[in-house]
Amino acid sequence: MITYSSLLNDDKLSYIRMMTNTKFMLYTSKIAGLGSYVPENIVTNDELSKRMDTNDKWITERTGIKERRHIKDRAEGETPVASMGVKAAKIALERAQIDKNDIDLIVFATLSPDYYFPGSGVIVQDLLDIKTVPALDIRNQCSGFVYGLSVADQFIKTGMYKNVLLIGSENHSGGLDMTTRGRGVSVLFGDGAGAAVLTRSKDPQKGILSTHLHSQGKHALELSLKGPSTNHWVPEIIAENPQEDIPYYPYMNGQFVFKNAIRRFSEVIEEGLSANKLSKEDIDLFIPHQANLRIAEYIQKKFALSDDQVYNNIQKYGNTTAASIPIALTEAWERDKVHEGDHVVLAAFGSGFTWASAVIRW
Secondary structure, three states: OOOHHHOOHHHHHHHHHHHOOOOOOOOEEEEEEEEEEOOOOEEEHHHHOOOOOOOHHHHHHHHOOOEEEOOOOOOOOOOHHHHHHHHHHHHHHHHHOOOHHHOOEEEEEOOOOOOOOOOHHHHHHHHOOOOOOOEEEEOOHHHHHHHHHHHHHHHHHOOOOOEEEEEEEEOOHHHOOOOHHHHHHHOOEOOEEEEEEEEEEOOOOOEEEEEEEEEOHHHHHHEEOOOOEOOEOHHHHHHHOOOOOOOOOOEEOHHHHHHHHHHHHHHHHHHHHHHOOOOHHHOOEEEEOOOOHHHHHHHHHHOOOOHHHEOOOHHHHOEOHHHHHHHHHHHHHHOOOOOOOOEEEEEEEEOOOEEEEEEEEO
């Protein structure tokens, strides 16, 4: 079966013309507005060194991170993941010049929802006071925003929805082991949110050109949080595990994850370029998931990209998982690093393992 996403760019216009003679019209989707939000509370490496056996040099050399943002003084009953997403969404909606009541679908990507259920997407719908619309939560962790971008893109391309609000938001700080035992993971993560408004476009040469999604579940537990879950509730964890082995904190096999990340990043970027008959020289801006600056530097070197062609902000925010790409993309746009006609490549790798890329012509 021929699908829009399987076509090369040169064939897309012909395909759209063909489809206009059928019962429905195929569109392309574009990002109309971007927004981001991070908590005001800055946590530096030096501050972490007061809570665990670490120091600024150790963290910086291994990760590139200098500071991150953590939510502080959470109010009773507050839903910070959805609330941060709403703050980012309001900025994106204003920049897109699209009224909130013209949103047809909310897609919310997170690994740290406010509740087990309901999902954070419906909370966003309520907080924004949007009319009754579908809200879909995406659970693909670090790849969540790109997976969500693909979902939004397909809904718009088939003509089912015109305007989609896509949010990536994370509250890591409330679930980290902030002791020496957990430093290998806890120094990495920060809180924040990013949002994009996608809308319909009739120009097949611009917008989301293609998205590419993958997973490999056999390595799922190499980067995971096993409990609490429906398979491992809190009472069982407390009763069965000694204090030094607490499985309700995140676990990461760091070296194994690093090796797989650099491999899959490379593959999925090359896949996206090939699908659009582009070369690495055609990349105007590459925004990787902000997992580790060393990974981004490795990919930059492999694809021979200059510093101006890559945007990183992990130094300031740490790894914000599903929020990292939209926060970085928003900042890049705000700093005039994205221009009309530019080829922008997004790529992510994370728990699952899942990995994904998107190629955009701005």
